[in-house]
Every structure is written in C-alpha cells, then in structure tokens.
Amino acid sequence: MAYAEQYIEKLRKSGLRPTKQRIKICEVLFDAEKTFHFTIKELVKIIENQANIKVSLATVYNTVHAFMKKGYLKEIPLNASQSYYDTNVTHHHHFFDEEENKLIDIHQDDVDEVNIKRTIPGKKIRSVEVIAKIVSDNQSQK
Amino acid sequence: MAYAEQYIEKLRKSGLRPTKQRIKICEVLFDAEKTFHFTIKELVKIIENQANIKVSLATVYNTVHAFMKKGYLKEIPLNASQSYYDTNVTHHHHFFDEEENKLIDIHQDDVDEVNIKRTIPGKKIRSVEVIAKIVSDNQSQK
DNA sequence: TCAACAGTTTAGAATAAATATAATATATTA
C-alpha cells in the first residue's frame, strides 16, 4: 500500500503517532475515490466491515478530532442529535435532503459568492457556509 | 396581561391546551422586546428566575417542539452537542461568534439572495441558510 | 355546575452521543 506513507505523514502532522488503528482509520477516510460524509457510528461500522482489526470508539473519536483540528476533516452542523463529518475539506456548501437524511455537496463554483453587507466591529469572517434544505418536488407537471 | 390571549391562540394553533406552564413558556419566548436565541437549558433557567411556577424539563421540550412544528420557533444547527433555538422565525441568516459562542442575526436584506446554480432532480429547495463564523480581527491597523 | 374524559405535568428512568479514566500495550529514541 503506497498510501501508507501519506497516512503516516497526515498522522504525524496531526500530532499523532502512526499506529495500526489510526492507519486503518486513514484508509477508510482518505483512500476513498470520493470524499464523503459520515457519522462516528457509520465510520466505526465501515472499519469493522472492511478490517479484521478492532478499533475502540475512544480512538475513533480522538483521531477524528485531531484531524478536524488540523483541517483534514470538517464538521457539518446539521442537527443536534449527532455530528456529521466531511472528508471534503475544500470550501463548499451543502444540500441537505430532509427526507433521506443525506448531505450532498454543492461545489463552491455552483454558488455565487455570498455577499454579507453587515459587519461586526472587531470581528472578521472566518468562513461562510450555505445549507439548502431540499424536499421532494411533488409539483404536478403543467 | 393583554398578551395572554395571543399566547392562548398560539398554543391552540399548535394543538396545545393553554395551561399555566405553557403560558409561562410563551411569556418568556414571545413577550420579549426582541427575538433571541436560546438552548433548552437557558430557557429553563429564565423561567425559573422570573416565575414562581415550576415547569418540568419534559414540558419545556414538548412545548418547544410543538412550536417548532407549527413554525413559531426555529432550530439553528450549530454543533451537535446541544440544540439552539430562535424566536426569530423570519427568513434570516446568522453570524456565529466562535469565541463567545453567540449567535447574531443577519437580516435577510443584509445578504444578497444566495444563487445556487445546481439542482437535484425531483427535489426542490425548501430553505437556504447562511452561517458565517466570525472571530476577533486582530489585524494591526495600517 | 360538575362529572367524565381527554389531555397535561411531572419525577424519574431510559437512551444515546460524547468524553473521561486508568490500566495495559505499543511506538519511539537513544
């Protein structure tokens, strides 16, 4: 696996030693063809399914938090019952399908720059995120 | 209190009988000069402070949920550890001050209409919300 | 007016996400 080097580097840059549990987590998170959104529970399930290695919840939480701090993962605030994470750390926005409970990326280029005319003294904007909630369009066709 | 009528109507429209606990909750939520953002814990504390009536957590949760369902309150997704609610149910956006953990309204007029060029087949957009995270601007003055 | 009923309140239990703990195990390094 030629990717292992990259994972080890990501881990070290996150202040984490490369252990086999953490490298497994990296394989799931960063080896994917595409970026994806996940909850901790889903991540644990993926690891369990594709590995013969057991990783404790605590290790998963700690590793995910370290990657977030470093910017290798993003948290998407959606609802208060559970955290959603994103392996796509580029600046982008989201559709949230309220019926299927699923996040869909909207590329930055697909949203005109959000222009906020108001400012707060002494504060600067660090990030701007758009969440568009979508539902089935049951409009009868004209 | 001339407002009581309005509260009773709001409650009835939400499918709730007007009880003294629920009217108290209405007083806190809808009698304010201004709209505000709150967590359930904060709401319970406000009620405790300004009333000689005890309201259980379950009643607060149930009433808040009924008001949300009816559209008298909105939930603001911010982080997964706790729900934030908003008594401002008009279409608007938010700054989130990451240092003070505080939400600040951005009036709809202060944000140019968000133009999303991408669509999802069979789905329509129900709402679009912008959250701009802000931090102290420690830029040295030129 | 008031009994009967439907709906409400409440304390406490249950659930579930997230975090903390501390003993054991592993990675690093000299």
Next chain:
DNA sequence: TAATATATTATATTTATTCTAAACTGTTGA
C-alpha cells in the same frame, strides 16, 4: 534493547434528549 512517552481499550461518566406512567388539570356537555 531499555527507558520513556504515547496510545488503546474497556469501562465509567456526563449530558442532552426522549420516554413512561401515575397523578393532575382543562374542557365540555348534560
């Protein structure tokens, strides 16, 4: 490889939220 620092894990704890079921209250129509 020995010594040290760090990681892993099972388990406990914390906390937000929801559920439960018994006691209570608002409503309604006789």
